[in-house]
Amino acid sequence: MGKKSATRASDAAGEPSRESTASTSVEAFTSWCASKSIELNGVAVGKDRASGRGCVATRDLSVGEVVVRVPDEVVLTTETSSVRTELDAFVGDDGVESPRLEKELLVIAVMCEMLRGEKNSEWGAYLRVVREGAENGHSILAWDDEQAEALEGTDTWFDAYENDDEGLDLPTMTDEHWEHVVRLFFERNPELARGMDEDELRELHFAATAMVAGYSFTLGDDEIQGMVPFWDMLNHAPPCAASVRLNHDPKRGLQMITVREVKKGEEVFNTYGPLRNAELLRRYGFVLARNPHGGTTVGLDEVIEAAMMANPDLYEELPLRLAWLESRGLADEELSTRFFVHQTGRPSHELLITMRALILKPEEMTALIETDFEDEEQLMILEGNDETRAEQSYMVGAALQFLSVHANERYAISMKASRLAYKMYADVSPTSETHESLYREWAAALVRMNEQQALIKLGRWTYHPARSEDALLHAWPFPEDEDEDDEIMVCTPVEE
Numbered sequence: 066m067g068k069k070s071a072t073r074a075s076d077a078a079g080e081p082s083r084e085s086t087a088s089t090s091v092e093a094f095t096s097w098c099a100s101k102s103i104e105l106n107g108v109a110v111g112k113d114r115a116s117g118r119g120c121v122a123t124r125d126l127s128v129g130e131v132v133v134r135v136p137d138e139v140v141l142t143t144e145t146s147s148v149r150t151e152l153d154a155f156v157g158d159d160g161v162e163s164p165r166l167e168k169e170l171l172v173i174a175v176m177c178e179m180l181r182g183e184k185n186s187e188w189g190a191y192l193r194v195v196r197e198g199a200e201n202g203h204s205i206l207a208w209d210d211e212q213a214e215a216l217e218g219t220d221t222w223f224d225a226y227e228n229d230d231e232g233l234d235l236p237t238m239t240d241e242h243w244e245h246v247v248r249l250f251f252e253r254n255p256e257l258a259r260g261m262d263e264d265e266l267r268e269l270h271f272a273a274t275a276m277v278a279g280y281s282f283t284l285g286d287d288e289i290q291g292m293v294p295f296w297d298m299l300n301h302a303p304p305c306a307a308s309v310r311l312n313h314d315p316k317r318g319l320q321m322i323t324v325r326e327v328k329k330g331e332e333v334f335n336t337y338g339p340l341r342n343a344e345l346l347r348r349y350g351f352v353l354a355r356n357p358h359g360g361t362t363v364g365l366d367e368v369i370e371a372a373m374m375a376n377p378d379l380y381e382e383l384p385l386r387l388a389w390l391e392s393r394g395l396a397d398e399e400l401s402t403r404f405f406v407h408q409t410g411r412p413s414h415e416l417l418i419t420m421r422a423l424i425l426k427p428e429e430m431t432a433l434i435e436t437d438f439e440d441e442e443q444l445m446i447l448e449g450n451d452e453t454r455a456e457q458s459y460m461v462g463a464a465l466q467f468l469s470v471h472a473n474e475r476y477a478i479s480m481k482a483s484r485l486a487y488k489m490y491a492d493v494s495p496t497s498e499t500h501e502s503l504y505r506e507w508a509a510a511l512v513r514m515n516e517q518q519a520l521i522k523l524g525r526w527t528y529h530p531a532r533s534e535d536a537l538l539h540a541w542p543f544p545e546d547e548d549e550d551d552e553i554m555v556c557t558p559v560e561e
């Protein structure tokens with residue numbers, strides 16, 4: 066993602082109707098921004114082939130300039146929305162304890178603002194441009210079954226349809242959210258959806274989920290979920306290539322500050338975080354052909370199957386091993402824990418220690434359980450002599466090899482076919498209606514390829530001639546320092 070030149074959206078005269086409608090709504094949005102005291106200083110909404118609309122510099126920008134200022138009260142949150150009272154009553158006295166519910170309530174707030182109509186809602190003209198953007202994009206909520214099947218086996222698929230981790234960003238478990246949260250809210254507050262049948266409301270829920278997933282921000286230490294007008298007109302670049310940072314100043318509101326020079330006419334990029342293509346696709350509906358962030362995850366069930374192939378004793382011992390892993394935060398009852406594999410094939414510390422615990426002989430496991438980790442001498446004995454270490458590292462290596470092959474079988478489409486589809490559709494335009502299906506096929510192929518490559522490299526990493534025994538045998542005890550690989554960065558404003 067380099068510095069691309071972009072044109073002002075309002076210059077798009079003579080374009081097909083989808084574009085001219087868009088440019089009218091962008092003009093209405095720009096007037097709306099001015100009416101809400103949103104200050105734009107050297108930037109405007111622009112148009113880009115790859116990402117639809119974006120933010121473009123209207124003059125040369127230097128480092129450290131505040132180019133956008135958004136007053137706090139213009140941010141759409143559950144607190145500022147017109148249904149704050151209804152949402153509070155719905156949540157009850159316990160308040161919102163689940164991060165997912167917080168996001169789901171913002172989806173309801175967005176639905177209710179849209180239900181009020183563009184003229185009556187404080188955010189009318191703003192939500193119109195966001196809805197247009199979300200509908201013209203490739204949110205996986207809009208993929209048909211055949212398109213979505215191409216994602217089978219990927220993290221995009223798992224996180225969208227199966228992962229019930231409360232901390233995950235939307236869209237995830239959308240059908241369940243509808244059933245257990247949104248439908249209930251409107252059953253209790255029928256006057257808010259008067260005149261809508263269930264199908265129409267459901268469609269609005271999909272639209273609002275795509276809008277919150279692709280456009281909302283997590284703000285401040287309290288992790289408030291909010292829609293920040295104009296901030297969300299910026300497209301994504303990896304953190305190293307972003308043009309701005311976001312900041313919240315209690316007196317001056319939300320600020321967007323340049324971190325690099327941007328020439329007049331160039332696009333101004335935000336960063337949505339160090340996200341892999343699987344995450345970019347699930348959350349925002351796009352991928353980057355050259356994404357510096359890659360890798361994949363493997364499930365505990367896959368890890369256990371691979372370990373069993375190397376260590377047949379494991380079958381009998383599994384409950385004990387799982388109890389130990391659970392006590393270290395490495396497993397849960399549903400076996401839904403996932404482990405990261407870096408794009409170079411390097412397994413995460415969590416995966417290495419889990420594999421080591423799973424391949425131990427029964428007597429070694431007993432020693433592990435009985436060891437006092439505070440006692441240095443006992444720890445040294447547990448690490449084992451040269452012979453036991455050689456044996457254990459061989460077993461971990463073999464199990465990781467099995468994992469590399471076995472996990473690669475979870476994809477519906479082979480690596481070769483993924484590579485072919487990726488090459489064939491490399492030139493499709495993500496913003497052209499006629500390329501819609503092809504773009505989705507291409508994006509899914511890229512996600513699969515990224516993941517399949519990481520898994521193949523896991524096998525190569527394990528048997529690399531320079532790989533030491535120490536690299537395969539993660540030291541006891543665990544957990545130790547935080548594993549940076551697994552950290553997920555959200556667009557949290559940076560304090561000045």
Ligand SMILES: C[S@@+](CC[C@H](N)C(=O)[O-])C[C@H]1O[C@@H](n2cnc3c(N)ncnc32)[C@H](O)[C@@H]1O
Pocket residue numbers: 066115116117118119194195198199202203279280297298299300301302348349350351352495
């Ligand atoms: C926060 S919005 C940015 C504004 C958006 N382009 C619009 O026209 O409304 C996020 C959406 O922009 C698009 N997008 C953002 N960054 C992109 C990129 N680097 N390449 C392609 N599409 C991108 C995706 O459709 C994503 O869901």
